[in-house]
Amino acid sequence: MRHFIAIAALCLAAAVAPAAAQTGAPPLKLGLIVDMSGPYADITGKGSVAAAQMAAEDFGGKALGRQIEVIGADHQNKADIAGATAREWFDSQGVEAIMDVAASATALAANEIAKARGKIIIFSGPGALRLTNEACGPYSVHWAYDTYALAHGTGLATVKQGYDTWFFLTADYAFGHDLEKDTATVVKAEGGKVVGQVRHPMNTADFSSYLLQAQASKAKVVGLANAGADMINTIKQAAEFGIPESGQRLAGLLVFVSDVHSLGLKVAQGMLLTDAFYWDMNDETRAFAQRFSKRVGQMPGMAHAGVYSSTLHYLKAVAQAGTTDAAAVMKAMKAAPVNDVFAKNGRIRDDGRMVHDMYLFEVKKPAESKGAWDYYKQLATIPADQAFLPLDQSKCPLVKH
Numbered sequence: 001m002r003h004f005i006a007i008a009a010l011c012l013a014a015a016v017a018p019a020a021a022q023t024g025a026p027p028l029k030l031g032l033i034v035d036m037s038g039p040y041a042d043i044t045g046k047g048s049v050a051a052a053q054m055a056a057e058d059f060g061g062k063a064l065g066r067q068i069e070v071i072g073a074d075h076q077n078k079a080d081i082a083g084a085t086a087r088e089w090f091d092s093q094g095v096e097a098i099m100d101v102a103a104s105a106t107a108l109a110a111n112e113i114a115k116a117r118g119k120i121i122i123f124s125g126p127g128a129l130r131l132t133n134e135a136c137g138p139y140s141v142h143w144a145y146d147t148y149a150l151a152h153g154t155g156l157a158t159v160k161q162g163y164d165t166w167f168f169l170t171a172d173y174a175f176g177h178d179l180e181k182d183t184a185t186v187v188k189a190e191g192g193k194v195v196g197q198v199r200h201p202m203n204t205a206d207f208s209s210y211l212l213q214a215q216a217s218k219a220k221v222v223g224l225a226n227a228g229a230d231m232i233n234t235i236k237q238a239a240e241f242g243i244p245e246s247g248q249r250l251a252g253l254l255v256f257v258s259d260v261h262s263l264g265l266k267v268a269q270g271m272l273l274t275d276a277f278y279w280d281m282n283d284e285t286r287a288f289a290q291r292f293s294k295r296v297g298q299m300p301g302m303a304h305a306g307v308y309s310s311t312l313h314y315l316k317a318v319a320q321a322g323t324t325d326a327a328a329v330m331k332a333m334k335a336a337p338v339n340d341v342f343a344k345n346g347r348i349r350d351d352g353r354m355v356h357d358m359y360l361f362e363v364k365k366p367a368e369s370k371g372a373w374d375y376y377k378q379l380a381t382i383p384a385d386q387a388f389l390p391l392d393q394s395k396c397p398l399v400k401h
Contacts, residue, residue, distance in 0.1 A: 027066055028064065029071060029089075029095045032100045034048050035076075035103060036072070039228040039229035042258040043102075043258055044100065044103075045102075047292070048100055055308045064318060064319070064322070075101070075106045077106065077202060082101055086098060086101075097324075097326075098114060099122055099314070100124050101121070101125065102126065102303070103126055104178070106126075107126035108130070111123075111135055111137060112135075118326050121137075121139065121140050122140075122141045123143060124143045124144035124306030127145060129182060132396055133351070133389075133395040136352050137352070139330050141354055144276050144277075145276050149382075149387045150183070150274050151183040152382070153387070155253065157379070159191075163220045163251075165218075165219045165221065166192060167213075168194065169225065170197055170198070170199045171227065175227065196213070203230065208241075211237060215243060219248065220249060221251050224252045231252055235252065255275075257373065269365045271363040274359070276302040276305075276306065278359065285341055288305070288341045292304065309343060313338055314333065320336070343357070344356070350396070350400075351391060359378055361376040362377050363376060
């Protein structure tokens with residue numbers, strides 16, 4: 001299995017990254033362990049690898065005299081494959097840092113390997129809060145979003161609109177569990193009530209039995225604590241069951257712009273969502289999105305933009321530190337603010353959380369959209385100090401209380 005993973009990763013690298021310059025210095029390898037073929041392929045996958053490559057190119061293609069090489073691997077949404085890939089890369093392939101591991105269970109597995117090897121690992125695809133809580137590490141950074149931010153954005157806004165009874169339909173793994181827990185905490189704190197929940201395996205095709213339970217609960221809100229193809233299929237099948245027409249509101253707790261594109265505005269219109277990035281916010285985001293779209297064939301979501309941002313920030317820190325030593329590079333990363341297309345005045349805290357503004361959006365009605373990918377209208381900016389778990393509440397053992 002280890003041999004197969006190494007070969008698969010290197011074959012993919014040959015397709016997406018330029019070969020290292022034929023000099024005496026070895027390439028500076030950066031890796032991404034993502035979902036290339038499963039339910040999260042559109043929100044991570046080849047787009048995340050392309051985003052890292054764009055950052056390497058924008059940095060100049062070299063760092064410390066070494067050609068930057070971006071490689072990627074498909075973890076097939078299996079934690080053991082993610083862990084084995086990280087181990088192989090660090091031990092045998094000379095990978096200096098991992099720029100993302102998509103999905104939370106796989107990210108947690110790779111995170112343990114990075115901690116054991118003393119290597120930098122950064123996350124934009126997964127959402128589990130525990131990555132900067134119980135599972136935090138000295139060289140781990142959670143970049144784009146997490147379940148706390150989603151719950152305190154979409155969950156709080158939905159409850160404040162009067163939708164105060166909830167039923168959760170939850171993906172049965174780390175991310176889904178954390179998102180349900182964090183959102184339920186918000187609902188209850190605002191005086192709402194959770195009337196039930198049901199959990200489904202990842203990559204489920206038929207949600208009918210789960211949706212029937214949600215209907216029977218009579219909850220005002222069906223909270224979807226899932227993502228990617230699972231979330232898309234849930235919403236499509238809920239429409240077939242007539243759930244929105246019956247008065248129950250669907251709350252997609254993690255929605256990417258590619259999900260809305262797949263659903264179409266007729267189905268997704270009116271949905272509230274929390275996001276860290278939208279391609280059409282300003283001239284800078286639009287220029288980045290057009291470059292990305294020419295490579296990938298879709299507009300970037302927050303995981304893609306997060307990978308671009310984190311890779312660029314890492315490379316700047318390597319140059320500042322004059323080394324790829326994890327401790328020196330992380331010190332430089334934490335000392336410098338993050339100012340790029342993804343975030344303004346972002347900063348990395350002691351627990352590894354990169355804090356930045358988040359945004360509350362509503363999906364446009366078909367008549368409001370001016371064309372393809374024109375899907376969101378911004379309702380609010382959630383300031384960085386409100387978007388993420390306060391540091392004094394962190395369970396990260398690196399944080400001194």
